Amino acid sequence: MQYGMIIDLERCVGCHACTIACKAEWEVPVEYNRNWVYRMGPSLVGEEMASTYYPGLCNHCSDPVCVPECPADTIEMTFTHAKTGETTTLEVAATWKDPFDGTVQIDKSRCIGCGACADACPYNARYINPDQTDDVSDDGKADKCTYCKPRVEAGETPACVQTCITGARIFGDLDDPESEVSKYVKKGAVGIEVNGGNLGPNSRYYGKKKDMDLLMATHTPELADMGQVRRRAMLASLMKPAVKKVKGLGLLGLVGALAVKGFCNEDSEK
Amino acid sequence: MAFNLTRRKFLQSASLAAVALPLSDAIASETGIEPSPFEPKGTVKDETVVGGVCEMCFWRCQLVGKKRGDRLVKLEGNPHSIDNGSSICARGNAGVQLLYDPDRLKYPLKNVGERGNPKWKRISWEEALDECGSKLKAIEEKYGAHGISVFPHGSSAKYPMHFFERTVGTHNVSEASFFQCRGIRDTAYLATIGMAPGEYVDMPNAKVIFLLGGHFGENIHVSHIKQYIKGLQNGAKLVVVDPRYSASAAKSDIWVQIKPGTDTAFLLAIMNYLISNNKHNAEFIDEYGDGFDEFKEGITDWTLEKAAKECEIPAEQIKEVAELLAANAPNVSIHPGRHVSWYGNDFQRQRALACLTGVLGAFFVKGGWVPAKTPKVGKTSWAKKEHDDEFNLNMDEEEEPLFPYSPPGTPTELIRDTALSGKPYPIKGCVIWGQNPIQTIPGQEKMKDVLRQMDFVMCVDVMPTDITMWADILLPEASYLERYDLIKTGTQWDFADSHQQYIAPRIPLAEPMFERRDQVYITNEIAKRMGYESDIPVQSNKELVEKDLLVAGLTLEQIIKEGGIHIQKGQDPYTVPEDFEVIFYNEDIEDAGFPGIPTYQPVEQPPKGYARLLYGRVPVHTFNRTQNNVWLNKSMPENPVWINDAVATALGLKDGDMVGFINQDGVKSRTKTTVKTTPGIRKDSVYMAHGYGSANPLMSVGVNAGVDDTSLISKITVDPETGAHGMRNNFIQLIKDDKILAIPASV
Structure with a gap:
């Protein structure tokens, strides 16, 4: 199974509903985004005038460059297939690619906030959320689109898909040939592959030729300088000892559970 | 960006609040352990409240709210909706940021400074209402009802507008939605097919x-x-x-x-x-x-x-x-x-x-x-009293209309010219409700002069928009998320689907905070103080909605049970009404002194060195109303000016350059914006999105963001049949590094 998202640029009107719904759903700080909409043009593509949009988000790549860069200590994590119940155990750092649904996820508790993954991502799909600090990292935690995993597991569509006013965002299993997303791939939906790379982005775009040409010409990224990414990651991991990372994990978990209650109390006192 | 720190505190997320909790509380808790305290939980498990009707714009999509404790955390389209469905746009999604905007008006305020340069003093509702009531009554007694002008906009403004128009009896009402927007369309179609076209x-x-x-x-x-x-x-x-x-x-x-x-x-x-x-x-x-x-x-x-x-x-x-x-x-x-x-x-x-x-x-x-066949609901409001046309500015001495195809109300320029000249009578009171005439009506300085000569100006709004700087009394209104209000009706959006109708009253999704009040309360209290208590049609917004629903045989209780929207069988819209006609040549128009056959009238061309200023919209803003919304501001923080790329090259401009503007009357823009060069615009025109560049420092996010296009529309054009404004007859030059750049005639 590989979750993927299609953005149909023939339907997209560039309204930004997707980006704002995501902000509301996931409490993304004002300054940051888990997804975005850029407008390109009007400019000439060959002889033709064109203008279209780049509604971007994490590509949950088939071969993500961000995952291997995470310097956090690894743990054994057991994954369960949502449908079959099949399990598998992998050794993962604080970010990984889910072996069953193909999404790329982050464990906020173990993230040391070094930003290596964000630096590595050629799509700028990750950022460090400064609101999320703890004993492990006072710099914040890496954050990005999860393909709304908690919503999807609860049987809902991703927040951006739900709100999309024209049905331009379609979510589903790219490995299922009958899925709507697979049909789009057959029709020619493609990901924005990095220049000279082979990451296999699973957020894919479909549109008129001139619009796709404009999208690719303006937003095909380069691979990051991994040497630099790694030096930074190494330094960060040295500065944040493993023991500190473990400390307080359980306790903070408890605090989290109280979050809603405490929040409400605070509000009602106003 | 200083506001971000305070904003973050204000908009504290659940997980942030958690970090601030004493650890001992956490340990003592018997609630379960969550693996990641930082991961926001999403809204799937939050309480859903139904009955919202959006007013981030005026299309009015049907909403549900996601509520965590007392706090509304997210808005979504109502899944029962046959109109917008579970979709809402960027503005709709950003409604929670309006609701909790720290810059929102909170208390009644009295201007102890001067109009346009206010100093605000918090006062009680009692004092504010006494002041509004007594000042407006004094104007009514001294100058007559027509001495009061009204500038309304939005669903909450209907009820007070009807009070002043129907009960007090002034014709001097200028609705932005008519005179600066769609009024011409409506009366032109009325004169052609007998119906406003929507x-x-x-x-x-x-x-x-x-x-x-x-x-x-x-x-x-x-x-x-x-x-x-x-x-x-x-x-x-x-x-x-x-x-x-x-x-x-x-x-x-x-x-x-x-x-x-x-x-x-x-x-x-x-x-x-x-x-x-x-x-x-x-x-x-x-x-x-x-x-x-x-x-x-x-x-x-x-x-x-x-x-x-x-x-x-x-x-x-x-x-x-x-x-x-x-x-x-x-x-x-x-x-x-x-x-x-x-x-x-x-x-x-x-x-x-x-x-x-x-x-x-x-x-x-x-x-x-x-046209869709929409269901009928009531239209409870102030009863129409007899008021003759003696003080109707749109009627000449022979009782012929000056602008025979004017939309309802009085053309804005007639009101403003009368206010400034005092002829044929003084206009000394101004009630502004939800409208921002400073950034809506062309001729900003003229508007300011109109306001300066008033005996009394009151504003009711949710945000401290530019017009509110001109108020003597400024009243904080409950937003569309905090009040019962208009009933949105309509049909399924695709006539190819089975025909259905819907009725969706606005039901509050949150309680009003601070001292915000709704329009029925504010209007009634002013009415009482002006001696119109016996005319009051309803006691509350809720009663208004209940009465209007009753016409359709519905109650609020039932609508809530039905998920916030009542849906019923609809009718096939594809039948031509019996009396339908298309009046190609309209004799009445000709009799009134205008061409009875649609006629092209050329417009003034840009003077040498100038380009025509065109304006339009961006998807994340509704005019100026949404400019202070942090989420929307961050999506499009300014309004780049579109310039033809060949012209830009000739002027030495490139993408991202900061420019200001000067128009044909020498009016300069207060702020600057960036250049967007493109082959996608004519060489004789420039374009920018409308609504940016607020001047009010109380709008801490929207102030000075981008350029206020309305400030550059100083030359006033009036459509001769309707009296409504034409706003694309102003011409500008660019200013870069204090140098005025003349637009080349040909490149």
């Missing part, structure tokens, strides 16, 4: 969609956009007429890059071509047309070549559009437009659009102009 085009089932200036994608109304995209997906051809390569032009099959102001010439040439080549719908015209022969005769001058020259487009392209329309008639959507206050020749253009629809027989047919 935006009732059956786009999902059309073979051609024809947009004159419509820029969907930049302009967003959810179910309308659904109709548009469904039409395109179903294979409709799209014709977009616009001097700019708009968001719609980018999806078009034919983009007509017309010279600004010449649209009527273009439309007349299409119609003349169709009629003279026998490609019009003769059968339809025989049955429903009136004055067709005079019309046909009257437009024969308009050859393709003549229009091509006037519009600066190829004759071949006009023919191509005409042929496309003819080949697909009558299943064509000739869009009536919405904001049509463009050039002061707009009534004639709107008449021409209605006539084109008639020439093609595209009324009440699949894909044509088809």
